Amino acid sequence: MRKFLAKNAPGYVFLSPWLIGFLFLALGPILVSLYLSFTKYDMIGDPRWVGLSQYEYMFTKDKRFWKSLQVTFTYVILAVPARLAFALMIAMVLDKGIRAIGIYRALYYLPSILGASIAIAILWRQIFNIDGVVNAFLSMFGIQGPNWIANPDTSLYTLVVLAMWQFGSPMLIFLAGLRGISPELYEAAEIDAASKPRQFFAITLPLLAPVIFFNIILQTIEAFKTFSSAFIISNGDGSPADSLLFFTIYLFNEAFKFFRMGYASALAWTLLVIIGAFTALSFFASKYWVHYENEKD
Amino acid sequence: MAESITTYDKNADAAEVSKKLRAARVKRENRQGLRKHLFLGIFALFMLYPLLWMLASSLKPENEIFGRLSIWPSEFIWSNYTEGWMRLQVSFTQFYSNSALVTILSVIGNLISCSFAAYAFARLTFSWSKFWFALMMMTLMIPYHVVLIPQYVMFLKLGWIDTYLPLVVPRFLASDAFFIFLMVQFFRQLPRELDEAASIDGCSPYKIYWAIIMPLSMPAMATAGIFSFIWVWEDFLAPLIYLNDIQNYTVPLALRLFVAEDSQSAYGQMFAMSILSLVPVLLFFVIFQKLIIKGIAMSGLK
Amino acid sequence: MKKFNRRKILKGMAIGTGGVAASSMFGTSAFAADERIRHFWWGNPSRDERTYKVIDLFKGANAGVEVSGETVGWGDYWTKMATQTAGKNMADLVQMDYRFLFEYVRRGALLPLDDYFNNTLFLDDFDKSAISGGIVDGKLYALNIGSNSQVCIYNTAMVEAAGAEFDPINWSHKDQMAVAQKISESTPDGVHGVDDATLDNVMWEVWSRQSGKPFYGPEGTVDGTVADLEKFWEHWAEMRASGAAPDAEHSVGKLGSKMAESGVVTQETAMSYMWSNQIVGVQSLSKDIIGAAMHPHMDGGDPGQFIKPSMFMALTRDSKNPELAVQYMNAWVNDAEATAVLGLERGIPASSKVRDALAPNFSDAEKVSVDYFNAIQTKVGTLSPPPPKGAGETQDAYVRVATNVILGNTSIKDGATAFIDEANSIIDRAS
Incomplete structure (x- = not known):
C-alpha cells in the first residue's frame, strides 16, 4: 500500500487541479448532454426519454445532417493542411535572426487577434464582394470573379482562405518548437555540407515532430468544431443555400433556434465519435513518426 | 602527450x-x-x-462605412473615440477593469494548473494515467454548445451567476485541455537525464517541476500565456451567458452592444472601441513573444 | 383626411375612458426595501439609453425597489434567453418578438396577464387591435410596447430625379415595376429601382395574403399554395429581367445584412422592404429624404399588409415578484415621463393618449413614420392566425429554397413544390 502511494502520489498531486475540475465541473454536464441525446428536450419543459430515435432520425431521415457532414469534411480536408503548411513556412522564415523580427511576428499574428469579430464579418463580405478587392485583383488578369460569398459554389473557399489567413496560433506554436532545437545541430550539419532540404528532413522535421503532431491534432479538432467564423459569415444559419452549414452551425440552430436540445446533443455525440476516432487513429499512427526525447533511452 | x-x-x-x-x-x-x-x-x-x-x-x-467609397475617410470623426468610450450605460473604464481582472486571473490560473497536469502526464508515472489523458482529450472534442445548459444550471445552483467565478474558477482547475496537451508535448521533449540526475541528487518531483521543467519551458509557457490572454480577453460566449448586470460586462460583450441587426447601430464607435480593445492584446503579445525567443539561450543547456 | 379622422377617433376613445389609468405609476411607493425585478431586452445604443432612463425613473419613484436592466444584442438575446429558460432563471420581464412569442407561450414559459388587468395593468387607452396581438389561446400573454407594419421605403430624391410618380398608399405591382424600371434607367449602372423580394419571407407572406390565403391557416396548417409561390417568384424573376431589380447574386450577397448595409442606405437601390419602426433608423443613415409607401397591391386581391406588435413585454413563469413586475410594465406604457423617454424607438405606442402626448415633439422622420402608420390603418388586413410550432424553422427553409431558385439552381416550379413540402414536414415534426 505504501509502495502504491509512493509510486502514485506525486502524479495525482500534480493532476489534482485538473482532476477536481474534471470530476466536479466538466463530467456532470458531459454526462447530462449524453443523457439528453436520448430525449426530446425543448429547454422549457422537462426532457422526455425517446431512446435511440434521435440517432435513428439523424442517420435515416435528416438530409441536412449529411449536408453538414459534407461541408465540414470538405473544410477540414482543405483548410487544415493549407493552414499548417503556411504556418510552418512562415515560422521557419521568422525563426532565423533577421532584424525587426518581433514586428513581423506581431503583424503576422494580427489577423488571428481579430478572430471572429463583427468587424471581420463586414470586412470579409466587402473583400469578396462582386466589386471587392479580390475581384479587382483578378480583373487585372482579365478574370471576372463571382460574388464569392453569395455563390454557394465558392462560399466555402472564402472560409478556407480566412482559415489560412488566421494562421497565427499554429505559427506561434511552431516557432516555440523551433526555438527548442539546438542551433549546434544545424552547425554540425553545415560542417557535413548537408543541403537545406536535407537539414529540414534530417533535423527540423524529426525534432519538431511532437509539435507538428500537436498542431495536426488540435487544428483538426478545431476545424471539425469550426463555429464562430462560419457563424458570422453565414448569417448564423449556413447561408447561402446551406453551403456553409458546418456541423456546429447546424447543431447550434437545432438547439437554440428550433428548441431541439435533445437532437442537438445527439448531433454533438456523433461529432465526438467522429473526432475521437480520428484522434485515436492519429495517436496510433504517431508511434511511427513522433519520437520524444524522454523515450530515447 | x-x-x-x-x-x-x-x-x-x-x-x-x-x-x-x-x-x-x-x-x-x-x-x-x-x-x-x-x-x-x-x-x-x-x-x-x-x-x-x-x-x-x-x-x-x-x-x-459600408459604401463602395475609398478606405480614406472623407472627414475624420475623432469623436467616435471619445463618445464611444462613454456611449453605453457604463463607461469603458469599467469594462476594461472587468476584462483585466478576468483575464489576468485566468492567465495565472491556466499557466499554473495546466502546467501541473501536463507535468504529471509528461514526466510522472502513475496508474490510470492513460485513461485520464484520454478523458482530457475528450473534453477538447465535445461541442461547447451542448454542455452550456447543464453548466449554467450547475453554476446557478452554486449561486455563481452574475459573478466572475464561472469564468475564473474553471481556469484554476485546468479546464482548458488545449494548454495541457500543448505543454505535455513540450515537456516530453526535454531530456529525461535531467530529472534522473536531479532525482539521484535527492530532488523531489515538486522541486524538479519548479527548478528544472519550468525554467526550460519558457517558450511553451510564453506561448500558452499569449494564447490564454488573447482567448480570454476576446471570449464572449461565457460572459454573455454568465454575466447579467451591465456593470459586470467585459469589453467584447460591451462591443456587441453597439450593433443591432434591425435598427440603428453605432458602427463608427464600435470600430473605435474595437481598435482600443486590441491595444492590451498587442502589448501583451509583444512583451511575451520575447520570452519565446529567450528559449534559445536556455536550450544551450542540452 | 384619413389622418384627421383617425386622430378624432382616438381622441374620443381617450376621453371616454380617460383618467382610469393610474395617473402616475411613479408616484406611489408601496414596496418594502430590497424588492428586486429583472428586465431583459435586446437593444441598440439608443434603446438601451432610453430604457435605463426609464428604470431610473421607476426606481426614483419607488424607494427600495431595485430594477436590474439586462441587455444584449438581438443575435445573442435568444441564446441567453434559452439558457436562462432552461435553468428556470428567466428575468421577471422579457422583451418578446412576434415570431418567438408562440413558441415560448405554448411551452409554458410565460404567465398570462389577465389577472392583473384593471387592477395593476391598465390598458384603457390602448387600441383594441394592438392588444389582440399578444393574445394566445384566449389569454393575454404579452403586452404590446410598439406597433409596426411592413413598409416599402424609398429614396425620394432618386424617385424624383427619375421623374417617376406614384401614390404610395394605392399602387399595384405593375405600377411598382414601371417606377423601378424608370429609376434603373435614369441611374448609373449597378443602381436599381427596387430590392429583390424573392428571398424575403415577409414579402412572400404578404403576397400569399393578397392571394387570399394567409400562409398558416387557423388550425396551424400550411395554407399557402405552390401556385401562388410560383407566381410570386415569377413576378420577381420578371423584375430582375426587366432591370427593375438587381441581379440574383447581389441579392444573395445582401442576405442577413445589417441596416447600414441595406441597398437604400448604400444607394444601390431606390426602394426596399422593411418594418415601419425602422424608418427613423434608415433616415438617420441617409442623406436623402426617405419616404414610406405600402407594399404594392395585387389587382383585385385582398389586403396583404397587417399591423402587428413590433415588440412585446412579457411576464415569465420564473418571476419572483409578478406584482411589482406588472406595475413596472404598466408604468412603461402609461406613465407620461416614461413614455416620453421611450418615444417611438420600439415602434408606435399602442396607447392613443401616449401618441397624442408625443406628437408635438416628433422629428421629421418620426412624422413620416407616424403619418404612414395612420394612413394605412384602413388599408391593412387583420392579423394572420398565430403561427404553429416550427414556424421559425419554416422561415429558414424558405430562404434556403429561394436562394437556390434565385440563383437558377432549382426551377421555380420545383422550388415551390419543394418548399411547400418541406414546410409541411417541418410543422409535422414540430407538433
Whole structure:
C-alpha cells in the first residue's frame, strides 16, 4: 500500500487541479448532454426519454445532417493542411535572426487577434464582394470573379482562405518548437555540407515532430468544431443555400433556434465519435513518426 | 602527450571551421536579409490591411462605412473615440477593469494548473494515467454548445451567476485541455537525464517541476500565456451567458452592444472601441513573444 | 383626411375612458426595501439609453425597489434567453418578438396577464387591435410596447430625379415595376429601382395574403399554395429581367445584412422592404429624404399588409415578484415621463393618449413614420392566425429554397413544390 502511494502520489498531486475540475465541473454536464441525446428536450419543459430515435432520425431521415457532414469534411480536408503548411513556412522564415523580427511576428499574428469579430464579418463580405478587392485583383488578369460569398459554389473557399489567413496560433506554436532545437545541430550539419532540404528532413522535421503532431491534432479538432467564423459569415444559419452549414452551425440552430436540445446533443455525440476516432487513429499512427526525447533511452 | 596535442589541434580546427562557417553564413544571411525583408514586408501588408481598414472605419462618418467609397475617410470623426468610450450605460473604464481582472486571473490560473497536469502526464508515472489523458482529450472534442445548459444550471445552483467565478474558477482547475496537451508535448521533449540526475541528487518531483521543467519551458509557457490572454480577453460566449448586470460586462460583450441587426447601430464607435480593445492584446503579445525567443539561450543547456 | 379622422377617433376613445389609468405609476411607493425585478431586452445604443432612463425613473419613484436592466444584442438575446429558460432563471420581464412569442407561450414559459388587468395593468387607452396581438389561446400573454407594419421605403430624391410618380398608399405591382424600371434607367449602372423580394419571407407572406390565403391557416396548417409561390417568384424573376431589380447574386450577397448595409442606405437601390419602426433608423443613415409607401397591391386581391406588435413585454413563469413586475410594465406604457423617454424607438405606442402626448415633439422622420402608420390603418388586413410550432424553422427553409431558385439552381416550379413540402414536414415534426 505504501509502495502504491509512493509510486502514485506525486502524479495525482500534480493532476489534482485538473482532476477536481474534471470530476466536479466538466463530467456532470458531459454526462447530462449524453443523457439528453436520448430525449426530446425543448429547454422549457422537462426532457422526455425517446431512446435511440434521435440517432435513428439523424442517420435515416435528416438530409441536412449529411449536408453538414459534407461541408465540414470538405473544410477540414482543405483548410487544415493549407493552414499548417503556411504556418510552418512562415515560422521557419521568422525563426532565423533577421532584424525587426518581433514586428513581423506581431503583424503576422494580427489577423488571428481579430478572430471572429463583427468587424471581420463586414470586412470579409466587402473583400469578396462582386466589386471587392479580390475581384479587382483578378480583373487585372482579365478574370471576372463571382460574388464569392453569395455563390454557394465558392462560399466555402472564402472560409478556407480566412482559415489560412488566421494562421497565427499554429505559427506561434511552431516557432516555440523551433526555438527548442539546438542551433549546434544545424552547425554540425553545415560542417557535413548537408543541403537545406536535407537539414529540414534530417533535423527540423524529426525534432519538431511532437509539435507538428500537436498542431495536426488540435487544428483538426478545431476545424471539425469550426463555429464562430462560419457563424458570422453565414448569417448564423449556413447561408447561402446551406453551403456553409458546418456541423456546429447546424447543431447550434437545432438547439437554440428550433428548441431541439435533445437532437442537438445527439448531433454533438456523433461529432465526438467522429473526432475521437480520428484522434485515436492519429495517436496510433504517431508511434511511427513522433519520437520524444524522454523515450530515447 | 602527443595524443592530447592532436586532440587539441583537432578541436582548434573544428573551432576554426565553425568560425569560418558562421562568418560565411552571416554574410550570406545579410545578402538574403534584404530579399527576406522585401518578401516579409509585402506579405505583411496583406496582414495589415484589416487593421488599417478598421482604423479607417473607426474614423469615418456612419454612412460611409459600408459604401463602395475609398478606405480614406472623407472627414475624420475623432469623436467616435471619445463618445464611444462613454456611449453605453457604463463607461469603458469599467469594462476594461472587468476584462483585466478576468483575464489576468485566468492567465495565472491556466499557466499554473495546466502546467501541473501536463507535468504529471509528461514526466510522472502513475496508474490510470492513460485513461485520464484520454478523458482530457475528450473534453477538447465535445461541442461547447451542448454542455452550456447543464453548466449554467450547475453554476446557478452554486449561486455563481452574475459573478466572475464561472469564468475564473474553471481556469484554476485546468479546464482548458488545449494548454495541457500543448505543454505535455513540450515537456516530453526535454531530456529525461535531467530529472534522473536531479532525482539521484535527492530532488523531489515538486522541486524538479519548479527548478528544472519550468525554467526550460519558457517558450511553451510564453506561448500558452499569449494564447490564454488573447482567448480570454476576446471570449464572449461565457460572459454573455454568465454575466447579467451591465456593470459586470467585459469589453467584447460591451462591443456587441453597439450593433443591432434591425435598427440603428453605432458602427463608427464600435470600430473605435474595437481598435482600443486590441491595444492590451498587442502589448501583451509583444512583451511575451520575447520570452519565446529567450528559449534559445536556455536550450544551450542540452 | 384619413389622418384627421383617425386622430378624432382616438381622441374620443381617450376621453371616454380617460383618467382610469393610474395617473402616475411613479408616484406611489408601496414596496418594502430590497424588492428586486429583472428586465431583459435586446437593444441598440439608443434603446438601451432610453430604457435605463426609464428604470431610473421607476426606481426614483419607488424607494427600495431595485430594477436590474439586462441587455444584449438581438443575435445573442435568444441564446441567453434559452439558457436562462432552461435553468428556470428567466428575468421577471422579457422583451418578446412576434415570431418567438408562440413558441415560448405554448411551452409554458410565460404567465398570462389577465389577472392583473384593471387592477395593476391598465390598458384603457390602448387600441383594441394592438392588444389582440399578444393574445394566445384566449389569454393575454404579452403586452404590446410598439406597433409596426411592413413598409416599402424609398429614396425620394432618386424617385424624383427619375421623374417617376406614384401614390404610395394605392399602387399595384405593375405600377411598382414601371417606377423601378424608370429609376434603373435614369441611374448609373449597378443602381436599381427596387430590392429583390424573392428571398424575403415577409414579402412572400404578404403576397400569399393578397392571394387570399394567409400562409398558416387557423388550425396551424400550411395554407399557402405552390401556385401562388410560383407566381410570386415569377413576378420577381420578371423584375430582375426587366432591370427593375438587381441581379440574383447581389441579392444573395445582401442576405442577413445589417441596416447600414441595406441597398437604400448604400444607394444601390431606390426602394426596399422593411418594418415601419425602422424608418427613423434608415433616415438617420441617409442623406436623402426617405419616404414610406405600402407594399404594392395585387389587382383585385385582398389586403396583404397587417399591423402587428413590433415588440412585446412579457411576464415569465420564473418571476419572483409578478406584482411589482406588472406595475413596472404598466408604468412603461402609461406613465407620461416614461413614455416620453421611450418615444417611438420600439415602434408606435399602442396607447392613443401616449401618441397624442408625443406628437408635438416628433422629428421629421418620426412624422413620416407616424403619418404612414395612420394612413394605412384602413388599408391593412387583420392579423394572420398565430403561427404553429416550427414556424421559425419554416422561415429558414424558405430562404434556403429561394436562394437556390434565385440563383437558377432549382426551377421555380420545383422550388415551390419543394418548399411547400418541406414546410409541411417541418410543422409535422414540430407538433
